[in-house]
Amino acid sequence: MSLPRFPESYWLSSADIPAFEPLKASIDVEVAVIGGGITGITTAYLLAKEGKRTALLTSGSLIGGTTGYTTAKITVQHNLIYDEHIRHFGLEKAGLFYQANNEALAFIRKKVEEYGIDCDFTEEDAFVYATTDVGEELLRKEVAAYRELNIPGYLTDDLPLPFPVRSALGLRGQARFHPVPYLVRLVTEFVRMGGQVYEDTMVEAVEEGSPNRLKIGGGIEAVCDDVVSCSHFPVLESGLYFARLHAESSYVLAARLPHGQELPAGMYISADNPTRSIRTVTYKGEKLLLLGGESHKTGQGVCTIKHYEALEGWANSVFGVTDFPYRWSTNDFVTLDKLPYIGQATGRHPHSFVATGYRKWGMTSGTAAALLLTDLIVGRDNRYRELFDPVRFQADPDLKELIVQNADVAKQMIAGKLEWLTRKPDELGRDEGALVRIGGRKAGAYRDAEGELFLVDSTCTHLGCEVEWNNGDRTWDCPCHGSRFHYDGGVLEGPATEPLKRIE
Numbered sequence: 087m088s089l090p091r092f093p094e095s096y097w098l099s100s101a102d103i104p105a106f107e108p109l110k111a112s113i114d115v116e117v118a119v120i121g122g123g124i125t126g127i128t129t130a131y132l133l134a135k136e137g138k139r140t141a142l143l144t145s146g147s148l149i150g151g152t153t154g155y156t157t158a159k160i161t162v163q164h165n166l167i168y169d170e171h172i173r174h175f176g177l178e179k180a181g182l183f184y185q186a187n188n189e190a191l192a193f194i195r196k197k198v199e200e201y202g203i204d205c206d207f208t209e210e211d212a213f214v215y216a217t218t219d220v221g222e223e224l225l226r227k228e229v230a231a232y233r234e235l236n237i238p239g240y241l242t243d244d245l246p247l248p249f250p251v252r253s254a255l256g257l258r259g260q261a262r263f264h265p266v267p268y269l270v271r272l273v274t275e276f277v278r279m280g281g282q283v284y285e286d287t288m289v290e291a292v293e294e295g296s297p298n299r300l301k302i303g304g305g306i307e308a309v310c311d312d313v314v315s316c317s318h319f320p321v322l323e324s325g326l327y328f329a330r331l332h333a334e335s336s337y338v339l340a341a342r343l344p345h346g347q348e349l350p351a352g353m354y355i356s357a358d359n360p361t362r363s364i365r366t367v368t369y370k371g372e373k374l375l376l377l378g379g380e381s382h383k384t385g386q387g388v389c390t391i392k393h394y395e396a397l398e399g400w401a402n403s404v405f406g407v408t409d410f411p412y413r414w415s416t417n418d419f420v421t422l423d424k425l426p427y428i429g430q431a432t433g434r435h436p437h438s439f440v441a442t443g444y445r446k447w448g449m450t451s452g453t454a455a456a457l458l459l460t461d462l463i464v465g466r467d468n469r470y471r472e473l474f475d476p477v478r479f480q481a482d483p484d485l486k487e488l489i490v491q492n493a494d495v496a497k498q499m500i501a502g503k504l505e506w507l508t509r510k511p512d513e514l515g516r517d518e519g520a521l522v523r524i525g526g527r528k529a530g531a532y533r534d535a536e537g538e539l540f541l542v543d544s545t546c547t548h549l550g551c552e553v554e555w556n557n558g559d560r561t562w563d564c565p566c567h568g569s570r571f572h573y574d575g576g577v578l579e580g581p582a583t584e585p586l587k588r589i590e
């Protein structure tokens with residue numbers, strides 16, 4: 087197998103990110119923004135521009151969440167979505183969704199130009215392509231939706247891809263970029279305007295009120311008028327987000343093309359299953375093909391290394407690539423009705439806000455969220471307020487999805503508890519992890535390449551489901567709401583904020 091042994095994100099490996107100290111004493115600011123991904127950084131930047139005294143707090147390092155593991159296409163073409171949005175919300179709202187994302191794309195383009203950011207920002211056409219009858223039928227409906235919404239798409243079957251395509255829906259003027267230098271520049275501007283940044287600062291809880299109180303641990307608090315949870319999964323307890331969001335993982339490989347082979351121009355995503363995403367990178371002399379797909383519910387499904395292998399097999403058969411210098415995977419949240427939740431977390435607390443649920447399209451949606459949240463906080467009208475309002479509820483599709491997703495959580499919770507295990511830690515080979523039994527009790531065990539054994543309590547610290555071993559990334563993943571933990575128990579992805587307990 088030609089995959090690198092450990093997952094590594096190209097974005098995080100190829101550009102510098104400034105480091106900031108953790109919060110060590112209580113602070114009092116106008117706005118506290120939680121989360122150092124594209125949503126949090128862009129929101130903090132915009133609020134500072136509005137003259138708001140703002141602090142950005144993030145667990146781990148800046149850009150170390152999903153944003154550091156994205157594919158970073160900046161497009162309003164979120165695979166197939168407009169036909170579905172018209173059916174669920176009507177023409178007007180589907181059109182607003184398009185416009186909000188289009189404005190986000192224009193915002194990123196403008197910032198890149200304004201600051202002259204060297205971030206491989208390249209305008210390209212985006213395509214959804216079909217290779218089967220089913221895909222073609224879906225594409226036909228999406229084309230009709232584009233016409234109704236006046237989205238200037240075009241049909242083609244002539245793509246520079248090395249495999250046959252039945253038809254494709256193209257959209258001009260979309261873009262790709264390297265998210266790290268772009269976001270680092272926004273952080274630099276934020277700090278220049280007086281913004282405060284704290285890394286390795288896990289917000290354990292938020293006491294919503296006037297003021298809001300963010301609990302950091304060790305008695306430290308961040309007190310603020312407005313709090314914005316851009317933490318991927320909301321930190322706020324109100325809003326029942328655990329029942330209204332589910333996490334989906336997907337995988338990316340970066341490949342070097344054989345000598346002399348040209349990178350194909352354009353960004354592609356398949357209408358057919360399994361989803362395949364294609365884009366290129368041309369950053370500081372590096373030329374790579376990024377290939378993505380293999381989506382599944384986090385913590386569920388087949389052994390995760392199989393997803394990397396499936397992607398590698400496809401990449402090899404289609405592009406003839408065998409050199410994969412980087413591979414990574416991450417998850418993103420999906421809401422009940424597939425529209426992001428952006429706005430006041432509940433009707434009860436007018437000064438606490440959330441932004442989440444981008445269904446793997448957060449470069450535009452996260453930016454759209456920052457623009458909307460800024461307007462809400464400074465008290466400006468915004469025509470997207472109602473569309474993204476997190477407290478909306480629409481019987482179709484919300485009710486059906488609510489039942490499906492929560493029945494699945496209940497099933498995972500019970501199945502995890504009932505699973506009978508016979509393996510013991512001694513039986514694990516090097517670089518192997520599994521759920522084991524010690525002293526009649528279930529535990530998560532991983533033996534690293536040097537032979538050291540890491541034992542953790544396998545009960546997720548969020549709401550008590552049993553975590554599953556992810557052998558592709560060497561993490562413990564929760565099948566209920568998508569929390570991910572390092573093999574030593576540390577939190578990698580929320581909603582959990584507490585590590586898995588170490589067993590000595």
Ligand SMILES: Cc1cc2nc3c(=O)[nH]c(=O)nc-3n(C[C@H](O)[C@H](O)[C@H](O)COP(=O)(O)OP(=O)(O)OC[C@H]3O[C@@H](n4cnc5c(N)ncnc54)[C@H](O)[C@@H]3O)c2cc1C
Pocket residue numbers: 120121122123124125126143144145146147148149150151152153154155156157158159160161287288289290316317318319321334335336337338378415416417418441442444445446447448449450451452580583
């Ligand atoms: C494989 C894959 C490919 C994708 N490709 C694309 C693409 O091509 N185009 C596109 O538009 N989108 C894409 N996406 C989606 C996009 O990457 C995400 O929607 C986006 O990065 C989410 O950004 P965010 O700022 O909301 O979250 P994150 O980047 O996850 O940031 C959240 C931050 O909050 C911090 N945090 C969490 N909990 C706490 C806490 N309690 N206290 C303090 N801090 C906390 C985390 O450390 C993290 O830094 C992809 C997603 C995946 C999974």
Ligand code: FES
Pocket residue numbers: 328546547548549550551564565566567568569580581582
């Ligand atoms: S993420 Fe909710 S129980 Fe694990």
